[in-house]
Structure formats: C-alpha cells, structure tokens
Amino acid sequence: MSNYExxxxxxxxxxxxxxEIRHPMMARAARPGQFVIVMLSEHGxxxxxxxxxxxxxxxxxxxxxxxxxxxxxxxxxxxQAGAFLYGLVGPxxxxxxxxxxxxxxCVGGGLGVAPVxxxxxxxKEGGAYVIGVIGFRGKDLxxxxxKFRAICxxxxxxxxxxxxxxxxxxxxGIEAALKKHSDVDEVIAIGPPIMMKSCADTTRPYKIKTMVxxxxxxxxxxxxxGGCRVKVGDEVKxxxxxxxxxxxxxxxxDDLTMRLRRHxxxxxxxxxxxxxxxxxxxxxxRAVGAAAGK
Amino acid sequence: xxxxxPTARAKNFEEVASGYRLxxxxxxxxxxxxxxxQPCVSGCPVGIDIPxxxxxxxxxxxxxxxxxxxxxxxxxAICGRVCPQENQCEGRCTVGQTLEPVAIGRLERFVGxxxxxxxxxxxxxxxxxxxxxxxxxxxxxxxACAADMAKAGCEVTVYEAFHQAGGxxxxxxxxxxxxxxxxxxxxxxxxxxxxxxECNTLVGRLFTLEQMIGEMGFDAVFVGVGAGYPTMLGIxxxxxxxxxxxxELLTRCNLMRGRDxxxxxxxxxxxxRVAVVGAGxxxxxxMRVSLRLGAEKVYCIYRRSRKEAPARAEEIHHAEEEGVxxxxxxxxxAVLDDGxxxxxxxxxxxxxxxxxxxxxxxxxxxxxxSEFDFECDLVVYAIGTNANPIMGQxxxxxxxxRGYIDxxxxxxxxxxxxxxxxxxxxxAATVIKAMGAGRQAAAGMKAYLGIxxxxxxxxxxxxxxxxxxASERNFVRIRV
Numbered sequence: 016m017s018n019y020e021x022x023x024x025x026x027x028x029x030x031x032x033x034x035e036i037r038h039p040m041m042a043r044a045a046r047p048g049q050f051v052i053v054m055l056s057e058h059g060x061x062x063x064x065x066x067x068x069x070x071x072x073x074x075x076x077x078x079x080x081x082x083x084x085x086x087x088x089x090x091x092x093x094x095q096a097g098a099f100l101y102g103l104v105g106p107x108x109x110x111x112x113x114x115x116x117x118x119x120x121c122v123g124g125g126l127g128v129a130p131v132x133x134x135x136x137x138x139k140e141g142g143a144y145v146i147g148v149i150g151f152r153g154k155d156l157x158x159x160x161x162k163f164r165a166i167c168x169x170x171x172x173x174x175x176x177x178x179x180x181x182x183x184x185x186x187x188g189i190e191a192a193l194k195k196h197s198d199v200d201e202v203i204a205i206g207p208p209i210m211m212k213s214c215a216d217t218t219r220p221y222k223i224k225t226m227v228x229x230x231x232x233x234x235x236x237x238x239x240x241g242g243c244r245v246k247v248g249d250e251v252k253x254x255x256x257x258x259x260x261x262x263x264x265x266x267x268x269d270d271l272t273m274r275l276r277r278h279x280x281x282x283x284x285x286x287x288x289x290x291x292x293x294x295x296x297x298x299x300x301r302a303v304g305a306a307a308g309k
Numbered sequence: 310x311x312x313x314x315p316t317a318r319a320k321n322f323e324e325v326a327s328g329y330r331l332x333x334x335x336x337x338x339x340x341x342x343x344x345x346x347q348p349c350v351s352g353c354p355v356g357i358d359i360p361x362x363x364x365x366x367x368x369x370x371x372x373x374x375x376x377x378x379x380x381x382x383x384x385x386a387i388c389g390r391v392c393p394q395e396n397q398c399e400g401r402c403t404v405g406q407t408l409e410p411v412a413i414g415r416l417e418r419f420v421g422x423x424x425x426x427x428x429x430x431x432x433x434x435x436x437x438x439x440x441x442x443x444x445x446x447x448x449x450x451x452x453a454c455a456a457d458m459a460k461a462g463c464e465v466t467v468y469e470a471f472h473q474a475g476g477x478x479x480x481x482x483x484x485x486x487x488x489x490x491x492x493x494x495x496x497x498x499x500x501x502x503x504x505x506x507e508c509n510t511l512v513g514r515l516f517t518l519e520q521m522i523g524e525m526g527f528d529a530v531f532v533g534v535g536a537g538y539p540t541m542l543g544i545x546x547x548x549x550x551x552x553x554x555x556x557e558l559l560t561r562c563n564l565m566r567g568r569d570x571x572x573x574x575x576x577x578x579x580x581x582r583v584a585v586v587g588a589g590x591x592x593x594x595x596m597r598v599s600l601r602l603g604a605e606k607v608y609c610i611y612r613r614s615r616k617e618a619p620a621r622a623e624e625i626h627h628a629e630e631e632g633v634x635x636x637x638x639x640x641x642x643a644v645l646d647d648g649x650x651x652x653x654x655x656x657x658x659x660x661x662x663x664x665x666x667x668x669x670x671x672x673x674x675x676x677x678x679s680e681f682d683f684e685c686d687l688v689v690y691a692i693g694t695n696a697n698p699i700m701g702q703x704x705x706x707x708x709x710x711r712g713y714i715d716x717x718x719x720x721x722x723x724x725x726x727x728x729x730x731x732x733x734x735x736x737a738a739t740v741i742k743a744m745g746a747g748r749q750a751a752a753g754m755k756a757y758l759g760i761x762x763x764x765x766x767x768x769x770x771x772x773x774x775x776x777x778x779a780s781e782r783n784f785v786r787i788r789v
Binding site for chain 1: 510565
C-alpha cells in the first residue's frame with residue numbers, strides 16, 4: 016500500500032524540515048500553485064501541504080513542513096530518508112495560470128517561502144523580471160536563500176528581529192521594491208494569513224494585482240467536504256477545487272483566520288495525547304534498556 | 310427483524326438491525342406468492358429475479374439463492390441494507406396490496422450476509438479479451454461497472470482519490486446502517502474477479518481522461534465520481550465555526566474515524582445541541598451520527614412537511630425512535646454566533662405550504678413575523694450537493710448547464726470511449742440507482758468495444774431467429 020518513499024530529508028531549523036518523496040507520476044503532473052494531501056499512518060489525518068518543488072527527471076516532489084501540531088511533529092520524528100508515507104495524493108487544486116506579467120514581486124513569508132519558489136521559477140523561465148522578497152522571524156529560520164538568489168533578478172531578505180537583511184516584515188521589502196520599480200504588474204504572496212493580508216493591504220493603494228495561496232482546514236481536498244470554504248468578494252469558494260490561488264484584494268482574511276482556529280482545542284488535545292504516548296514509550300524503552308543492562 | 314432498542318443503539322455505532330436468523334428468513338420467504346406477474350422485478354433498477362432467490366431461501370438452498378442474486382446484483386449485502394425498497398420492489402409487491410409487502414430487502418441482506426460468512430464468491434470463468442478499462446471513482450457506480458467489465462474479460466483498474474476504496478459507502482453511509490467490513494467484503498469479491506484498485510489517485514489532476522484514453526492505453530473509461538460538492542445555505546453566519554456540511558461530519562466520523570479521536574488523528578466536531586438542516590437520507594445519517602457522538606439534543610430543521618421529506622420512511626422512523634426532534638415547516642434564516650466566531654444558535658422562520666412546484670411538491674413560503682431563535686452549538690447542512698468540478702476543469706467532457714456530465718441514453722459522453730454514470734450525471738440519487746447506471750454504462754461500453762454481451766442473447770426469448778446455443782456462452786459460471 017505505502018509506496019511513497021521519502022528519498023531525502025533536510026532540516027532547516029528546529030521546526031522546519033524538507034521531505035523529498037518519490038512519486039514519478041505526480042512529479043510529471045505537478046504545476047506551480049498546487050498542493051498534496053499527506054497521510055502519515057492508517058490512523059492519521061489528511062494534511063494539505065503546498066508543493067514546494069518537483070523534479071521530473073528524478074521523479075520526486077518536495078514538501079517543506081513546519082512542526083506545529085501533532086501530525087507535523089510526528090512526521091518530523093518519523094519521516095527520515097528511506098521511510099514511507101501511508102498516503103500521498105495530488106497534485107490538487109488549480110495550477111497557477113501562466114502569467115503574462117513582465118515584472119513580478121514574489122513574496123514568501125516563513126514557510127511560505129517554499130511554495131512561492133516554484134512560481135518564481137516558472138515566471139523566470141517565462142521571461143519575467145522577478146523580484147524576490149522573503150522574510151523570516153530570525154536568522155536561524157532562513158532557508159533557500161541561495162535557491163532564490165539563483166532565479167531572482169533582484170532579491171530582498173527581511174527578518175523581524177533584524178538578524179539578517181532588511182529589518183522588518185516582508186511588507187517593508189515590498190514597499191522598497193515598489194519605490195524602485197513603478198511598473199510592477201503582479202505580486203504573489205504566500206505565507207501565514209496575517210502576512211498575506213498585510214501584503215494585500217500594502218499593494219491595494221498601488222492597485223497591483225496580488226495573488227495569494229490559501230491553506231485552510233481540509234478533509235478530502237477534492238471538493239467534497241466544504242471545510243475549506245473561504246469568502247472571496249461576495250462569493251463562497253472552496254480552496255481545494257476553486258483555488259488555492261485567489262485575488263488577495265478580495266479574500267476575507269479575518270474569516271479565514273477565524274476558521275483556521277476551529278479545531279484548536281482538539282489540536283491541543285491530540286498533541287498532549289501524543290506527547291504522553293511518546294513519554295511513556297521513552298520510559299518503557301529506558302526500563303527495558305535498564306533491565307537488559309542488568 | 311431483530312433491532313437494537315432505540316435508547317441503547319443511539320449510543321453506539323453497531324448495526325441497528327441485526328438481520329434475520331434462518332427461521333425468520335424461512336418464515337418471511339413463505340409469504341411470497343411467487344405470483345406470475347412479478348411486479349417486484351420490474352420495480353428493481355437492476356431487475357433481480359426476486360421470486361427466484363426467495364424460492365431458494367424457502368427451499369433452504371441459500372447458495373442457490375446467492376447464485377440467482379449475483380446473476381444481476383453483485384453486492385447483495387449492501388443493496389439489501391441501503392436500497393429504498395419501499396419505492397422499488399416492495400412498493401410493487403402483490404402481497405403489499407393488502408398486507409405488509411414481503412421484506413425483500415431483508416431477505417436479500419440475509420443471503421448476502423450468509424455469503425460473506427461462508428466466504429462464497431461466484432467467480433465466473435473469465436476469458437481475457439485484451440481490452441483495458443479504467444474506472445474513475447470506487448463508489449457504487451464504479452464498483453458495478455467494474456464487475457461487469459471484469460466478467461466480460463476486460464482488464465479493469467479502479468481509481469479512487471481517498472486512501473480507501475468504496476466511495477460513499479465508506480465515507481458517507483455510517484457503520485450502523487452499512488458496516489465498513491461489509492463494503493470491504495464486497496470489494497474483496499471484485500478483486501477476485503481480477504479488478505485492481507488504485508487508491509490515493511485523483512484522476513483529472515494526477516492524469517487526465519485524455520491521458521487515460523491516449524498514452525495510458527485504456528480502451529474505455531467510466532467516470533463515476535459522484536456529485537459531492539456540498540451546498541451551503543448562503544445565510545448570514547454560514548462561515549461560523551460549528552457550521553459544516555453533512556459530508557464533512559460524516560467523512561470525519563466514518564472514513565477518518567474521528568469518533569475515535571484522539572486515537573485517530575482527525576478531530577470530530579461534537580455538538581451538545583445539533584441542528585441538522587434538511588430531511589433526506591444524508592440528513593438522517595448526520596442526525597443519528599450526532600446522537601451517537603454524544604449530542605444531548607438533535608433537531609431536524611426542514612422547510613416542508615413530513616410528507617415531502619425525501620428520506621426513506623424507515624430512516625425517519627429510526628431517527629424519531631432514537632430521539633431526534635423534528636421541526637417541520639421551519640427554515641433557517643441566520644446562524645447566530647457568540648461573538649468569537651462560534652455557533653450559538655439558529656434563527657428560523659415558520660413556513661407554510663403553497664401551490665405545487667416543478668417537483669410536484671407544495672412550495673413552502675415563509676410566514677411573516679414568525680421568526681424565532683433557538684440554542685444550538687453545531688449546525689449541519691444536509692441540503693444536497695452540486696456537481697464536483699474537477700472532471701470539467703481537467704477534460705473536454707461536455708457538461709450540462711448545471712455542471713453535470715452530459716451523456717446519451719447509453720451513458721456515453723462527448724469523448725469517444727468515455728462513459729459516465731451515477732450522481733455525476735443525474736445529480737444526487739441513491740446507491741442502487743448508481744449501481745444501475747454503472748451496469749448500464751458497462752453494457753454501453755461492451756457495445757462500444759464490440760464485446761458480445763453474455764447476458765443478453767440467452768434471454769432473448771422464443772422468437773429469436775439467431776439464438777445462440779448455451780454451449781457457446783463466452784463465460785461459464787463456476788463455483789469455488
């Protein structure tokens with residue numbers, strides 16, 4: 016059943032890690048902007064993750080994951096190179112349509128740096144002038160700076176604490192780029208909802224088309240449960256089949272943020288339950304080890 | 310049929326009806342008149358030889374009864390449980406004109422369960438014909454089509470987007486109505502016919518229908534992806550936390566086993582007071598699941614009256630017995646939230662019935678000034694589904710204006726070699742109708758591929774000029 020082998024694992028920080036998974040068919044089908052759903056085990060939940068990169072020759076897709084909840088922490092512990100995932104389905108969602116923009120700012124905030132990369136790469140390959148703006152909380156969390164530098168015509172890195180690059184949030188980077196270039200056609204911003212909201216607010220006075228990629232709570236990812244519904248303008252859209260890319264100036268981010276919190280109690284419970292299990296396992300291992308030592 | 314007491318069963322996920330014992334089945338089969346008209350057979354979407362299998366039961370030849378059933382229906386344990394028999398076979402039963410109709414569904418289930426227990430499977434001798442058939446969606450339509458095509462000798466692969474096969478039988482219908490092991494047993498029977506199941510495969514996105522017909526070498530493809538896309542009411546407060554579709558509630562509970570959270574990772578929203586909007590079979594499932602998840606109060610909110618409710622009478626009866634409170638002629642106008650985004654209650658308006666509308670049911674209209682609020686912390690919408698857009702987004706298939714796939718009477722689509730059936734063609738319907746569509750599409754597919762349909766010539770009747778001799782059949786049923 017499980018034939019989704021993890022071929023590479025890389026740790027960017029204490030909480031951020033990269034998995035490269037073998038799935039030649041998916042590597043062939045994947046387009047920038049799409050996502051996958053991962054199941055770690057038979058008892059697991061379905062976790063939507065945006066595709067960070069894909070390699071058609073090697074037949075792999077790359078995911079960058081932040082260990083925040085129970086499943087992502089368990090994955091951090093268990094998903095080493097050579098391990099297998101129970102389920103991997105995708106690519107899901109509508110690929111980002113080919114853009115005719117000539118000059119684009121690609122903004123990645125935190126983990127959002129990963130999914131904005133394939134979009135920046137595709138734009139560059141399409142001949143656009145790409146300005147990369149990526150932001151992290153601090154120096155320790157930085158990843159893929161070199162990957163971005165290699166494909167961007169201009170590159171700005173920001174940090175909340177000033178430990179690297181521009182001191183400030185990505186919106187400061189966007190402002191700086193917009194000051195220098197008056198002919199930016201499009202901004203693509205991916206990151207936490209609050210970051211995408213402030214990016215949309217920043218570009219609104221300039222009337223620059225701003226696309227964001229939403230990652231609400233989902234179950235199936237195929238348009239069946241409606242859990243991922245978001246308000247875009249005066250319409251309700253399902254992020255999984257109508258998105259995940261939407262016009263950032265029309266997305267109701269407050270609604271999105273509120274809906275993302277709807278299982279926070281259960282999420283805490285799951286984490287505690289799992290950690291308790293881990294601690295028990297550890298003490299069992301210790302006891303067994305001690306007994307064997309005698 | 311022996312049933313769990315309502316108060317006990319409303320707290321567990323065990324099957325409501327435990328099924329006939331042999332003596333129950335014998336007694337019931339005795340009631341069949343074996344009348345020559347066989348109105349029941351014409352009421353069955355797949356035309357099961359109902360008197361034939363009942364006679365088998367009556368003669369204690371369960372294996373024989375199973376053989377007769379599997380000639381036409383391949384999933385008796387499922388159909389016996391979930392078909393709306395009162396509108397089909399039982400609704401036309403001659404006995405039913407004066408007395409209770411013969412409990413055909415229960416007898417079918419009895420035989421189906423016996424087969425699962427005994428491990429019977431009718432695997433015909435299959436002569437491979439070299440054709441490759443792809444099935445998109447492993448629900449009832451796909452399963453039925455897969456079975457027919459496999460029996461005809463095709464190499465059949467079924468693709469499923471979820472991690473388990475079964476479609477709505479797995480994610481939608483709860484265990485107390487249709488236990489998942491029964492679905493698995495029927496899927497195992499399909500595997501014995503040589504059908505391959507590929508889960509975690511989202512057709513349209515991982516590869517397209519065009520690729521299947523082209524580079525992947527499928528000679529024919531059946532699309533049975535279901536309707537799925539749930540309708541929201543579009544009233545203020547729709548996006549509050551605690552408002553969800555019945556699909557989401559049921560999928561979390563049934564397929565993802567959220568009811569066993571945190572041993573399973575998927576969280577299950579649990580309400581103390583749950584309001585379910587709608588009165589179809591899915592609504593009944595959502596209500597009865599909510600009770601079993603521990604809700605104190607479950608309300609059914611429906612804008613028409615009981616008479617117009619689309620659910621099976623038996624389902625409404627079961628829900629009522631278990632303590633669901635029905636509010637007929639009531640329609641929600643707003644979801645009330647507690648100020649931090651969680652559901653606090655529902656504002657409803659009373660309705661009255663006016664003139665009949667297009668569906669022949671009396672059209673409900675709100676009564677002015679009849680608004681009232683009541684308290685609840687979970688609101689579940691079970692008001693129907695729309696067409697899932699993925700197939701339309703990713704292929705050249707012609708859709709109708711409601712977004713469903715356009716087909717001709719043989720269920721062929723606008724793409725050569727691609728057939729479609731079930732909810733994605735008709736809109737939300739029943740399991741047995743989807744199975745019927747799967748079989749109809751299989752017949753169309755065989756004609757398209759030029760495969761002689763083993764079922765048809767032999768039943769052609771006396772006036773067939775070019776009758777085909779039984780020894781020439783291209784498959785022979787054997788027992789294993």
